[in-house]
Amino acid sequence: MQHIDKIFKLHNTLRDRRTPITGKALQEKLECSRATRDRIIKYMREMLDAPIVYDKNRNGFYYDHDHAQHPYELPGLWFNAQELQALLACQHLLANVSAGILQDDIVQLQNRLEKLLRLNNGVAKPDFDKIKILNQANRRSDDNIFLKVAAALFNGKRLRIGYHARGDNQHSQRDISPQTLVRYRDNWYMDAWCHLRGQLRSFAIDRIVSVLELDQSSDLIDTEQLQQHFASSYGIFSGSAKHLAVLKFSASRSRWVSDENWHPEQQSQWLDDGRYQLSIPFNDHRELLMDILKHGSEVEVVAPGFLVEAVREQVAAMGKIYGDR
Structure with missing residues (x-):
């Protein structure tokens, strides 16, 4: 991000003061022109929500701490123009890979990133029509089931699932302890400990027909054991390579x-x-x-x-x- 050093210097200057500082004094501290100073202040106000106020009577700038809920601090994420452009492209990929999932949140993120990008001269918004994603083997799955499975994984909870296996066309109900979500060949799988079989198994998310999060905590398997079981052999099939x-x-x-x-x-x-x-x-x-x-x-x-x-x-x-x- 351009002038990031000056943004931090301006923030530290205003944060530590209880009286306004003149524009000329700010230019000296920032070692920049008046135009650059004004651009930085505008950026901080519009993009970083900085409470910078100009007092005409005292001819100076200051942080309006009186009307803020708490002392203002700079946000933690910083990107340069090229990084913002790449992030927008990644956001577009995410929206296509997981259509429907968190769609509203993704749109809000995109709008925020586009606003940031417009302030960087010389770097255009990515033309998403020039990005093609071919999900040739993607199988349709229920977004609600995916979110419930992901929530149980991150919350460390067991699941009770109804599963329709493709191999033998059989329906079953089983309790599982989720271990890892896997994106493989355009489809999602859940690596889990199956309490019915007493073994580690992989479950295709699109074949889960019902899901219920249980109160019991998941039985977590050691990372090395998971790696040995699921990653030592070729493809999605598990087990040690023989x-x-x-x-x-x-x-x-x-x-x-x-x-x-x-x-x-x-x-x-x-x-x-x-x-x-x-x-x-x-x-x-x-x-x-x-x-x-x-x-x-x-x-x-x-x-x-x-x-x-x-x-x-x-x-x-x-x-x-x-x-x-």
């Missing part, structure tokens, strides 16, 4: 894959023939299989054997669909 997938990508596809991070503990190397080899720890192979298949003939699965066989079965099944056409 297998290592070895994939070889064609030279042309490697130009993309070599810049991608598939897993924090992946290992990679360039081969002599120009191909790129990627090794990935995993537990459940289903999600990994889907990501392998999207690369088609540009990737070869080397190991383990059961993953090679799973790819072969899928290729054979596709051949039956398209083979006779």
Whole structure:
């Protein structure tokens, strides 16, 4: 933020005085011109709600402490013009990722940021029409359920949820202790301790059909244990990694894959023939299989054997669909 040092100096000067200070004396203290002094005072009044008053009789500026509820202090957040512009863009992204959630609060934040931005010359308000967000795999969920789940997480409370699982199409009711909210591939998940199964589980927020916050406090799991259970294997599937997938990508596809991070503990190397080899720890192979298949003939699965066989079965099944056409 431009002139931030002078803003602090002006604030400290007025805060410590009980009598007005002349404009000329302020210019000397701030080491600036009259025009700059006036711009700073205007900014503090309009944007920082500073109670700066000019007394014509005494020809000076002062803080109006008599009409303030408490001594004035500068707010704690400061941004320069570029930071404000970036924050506005992030706010726009947030509004699109979580449409409907806290929408009124987001609008108020946007209006405040736009007001701040208008005072910074040379930096335009971001044109949000030039920002495109493609939520290709986003699944619709209930905003009220999301907010209740998030509230229980931050309040350290257990939840009683009704859950409709996609895998087996079964409905169940269970008590859970929320641990972590996860945004993964454009959808929200809740990592939690499931008291029904006595295990750590991941629940898709869009599959929770009912939720009730309980009076009981959550059973909190150690962070390292959570990391080991949910982050050691590939994808959303939990559990410690038991297998290592070895994939070889064609030279042309490697130009993309070599810049991608598939897993924090992946290992990679360039081969002599120009191909790129990627090794990935995993537990459940289903999600990994889907990501392998999207690369088609540009990737070869080397190991383990059961993953090679799973790819072969899928290729054979596709051949039956398209083979006779």
